[in-house]
Amino acid sequence: MVSTLVVAKDQKKKLFNGKNLKGWETLEGGASFKVENGEIVGVSKAGRQSTFLATKKSYTNFILEYEYLLGEGLNSGVQIRSQVNEKGVVYGMQVEAEDSDRAWSAGIYDQSRRGWRYPLEYHPEAKSAVRKGQWNKVKVVAYENRIVSWLNGVNVANLLEEDTESGIIALQVHGCGKNKEGMENRWRNITIVELDQAPDFSGVKAPMVSYLKNELTAEEQQEGWELLWDGKTTNGWRGAKRDDFPEKGWKIEDGVLTVLSSGGAESAHGGDIVTTRPFKNFILELDFKFTEGANSGIKYFVDTELNKGKGSAIGCEFQILDDKQHPDAKKGVNGNRTVGSLYDLITADSRLFVNGLKPQKYVHPSQWNRARIEVRGNKVRHVLNGCTVVEYERNTQMWKALVAYSKYKKWPGFGEAEEGLILLQDHGDEVHFKNIKIKPLEIAL
Known part of the structure; x- marks a missing residue:
């Protein structure tokens, strides 16, 4: 002790x-x-x-x-x-x-x-x-x-x-x-x-x-973590379909980054925001809080050149959703559009058992939740509030089959890029973000 x-x-x-x-x-x-x-x-x-x-x-x-x-x-x-x-x-x-x-x-x-x-x-x-x-x-x-x-x-x-x-x-x-x-x-x-x-x-x-607010501990700094958002400015971020940060639709206040409500349309107000540099292998962690009925997401391996028309930029997505109030939770296949899921591809599952019974995912409506995305080559993991909810491997036959039966089938090679931008989605609903940090990884493949 x-x-x-x-x-x-x-x-x-x-x-x-x-x-x-x-x-x-x-x-x-x-x-x-x-x-x-x-x-x-x-x-x-x-x-x-x-x-x-x-x-x-x-x-x-x-x-x-x-x-x-x-x-x-x-x-x-x-x-x-x-x-x-x-x-x-x-x-x-x-x-x-x-x-x-x-x-x-x-x-x-x-x-x-x-x-x-x-x-x-x-x-x-x-x-x-x-x-x-x-x-x-x-x-x-x-x-x-x-x-x-x-x-x-x-x-x-x-x-x-x-x-x-x-x-x-x-x-x-x-x-x-x-x-x-x-x-x-x-x-x-x-x-x-x-x-x-x-x-x-x-x-x-x-x-x-x-849970320090937009601040790294000495241990985190030694381990190679860096803040992806400084809690004060728009440095390091831009609009997904523009070279600068959106003039409307997003707000920074008291160390919280908020996408504002605008009627629920996808990327139709301020628009998505993305990092100004790509990432390959990494651990991304951030805290999010959704309002009642809200929809948003965290995307990675994003290529902003793929979709220059209406709608969101294209990439793999850690879904943010009010599963109880938003209709998208009942769409897709077997809940693969619920919070923590790899959107439209793999359903988030608690994977835990308490006295023989599988509990629901640990989600805190109206409170802060913690998302973690780990990418090691083709192996990817989603973690929600400390618990693994999704694990998958890209560039396999199973992966290609999943994509072929999803809304992403029209994008050749979807999710197979070696690196890409990280995106926070504007889906027209109010969602808050803070403590956005990343640890780039060196992986021997």
């Missing part, structure tokens, strides 16, 4: 005295909590709403340690730096705990707000740290905008948030079905050390996931 500050014994405080729930209060749902054998026991109650046992005090910078034992098949977690809104709903960061084959325990989830921030698909090697049906020990270090977690001595998550927050710590009893009513979650040995100086993060080995 990573070394942190040398902490004097009198700095470590018990959040739970082992006898009663003094200093805690129940929030939101109808589940119950009791103390038994020096443990806090949360008893599940059927219903969709979760229940939280929360500290009455707020915390910002700290080392939190605790042990938990989940009932079979249950989902839970510990809220950190969390708040309660005007409707009494608890929201904020949660250190996950789950008894499932997905094994994302000690990953970071943003409860009732932004969804998954650090799913363990970012660090799959750490999935083996969980001990199903046994006591598990968690350590969380939160300092300024960084949150790092360990599970049974294994460094699981390494998260850098855009902002620093303060708030309560709370134990969750998740909503459940009638078949799980009365089941128990248990916690013990809950302690906290409040920090007034930075701990030593030098031993952290989990991959860093950064």
Whole structure:
């Protein structure tokens, strides 16, 4: 386990005295909590709403340690730096705990707000740290905008948030079905050390996931990442069908690049924008937020010479779509026009299983989502909110067959170029972008 500050014994405080729930209060749902054998026991109650046992005090910078034992098949977690809104709903960061084959325990989830921030698909090697049906020990270090977690001595998550927050710590009893009513979650040995100086993060080995706004970490710079958009100007971008940046249809404000609503037509207002230089092998990452019913996309291997008429420039597309509200989600073949899909070619699929059931893709309507496109020669991968949703190989018989049955069949050699521009699409709907960065790759083929 990573070394942190040398902490004097009198700095470590018990959040739970082992006898009663003094200093805690129940929030939101109808589940119950009791103390038994020096443990806090949360008893599940059927219903969709979760229940939280929360500290009455707020915390910002700290080392939190605790042990938990989940009932079979249950989902839970510990809220950190969390708040309660005007409707009494608890929201904020949660250190996950789950008894499932997905094994994302000690990953970071943003409860009732932004969804998954650090799913363990970012660090799959750490999935083996969980001990199903046994006591598990968690350590969380939160300092300024960084949150790092360990599970049974294994460094699981390494998260850098855009902002620093303060708030309560709370134990969750998740909503459940009638078949799980009365089941128990248990916690013990809950302690906290409040920090007034930075701990030593030098031993952290989990991959860093950064949400810094239009800013690269020192680690990212060392790894060869570069900002594809600086967050302030139009440098590095131009209109897909012009030499300069569009005079209308796009807006830059507060570090966010927005394509404005203009009635839903494809590339009929400000038009698509593209990078001023092509890319061959790369990892592209950006955050996007779509408004209700919106349609847009991220294209790559774009050749702006292919289509000089009406409509969008031609290239492979990571689809951005409100699947629930936009009619395009039901067009194409088997959902191959839904969010995260390789548009009109390959359907985005969650590929994950939780207790034997395949969940839907992790998409956050009205919140920021993270797209990642990895290109290594002919092998391409789409990642949505940390989870792989599409993988394919170009220049194969299968690829040519897919193209032949798509809207791209009229473009000879579609998607087979060695390099191309990157494009953000104007489809007439309001969509926001930020944190656009790229890591060019040198691939030996």
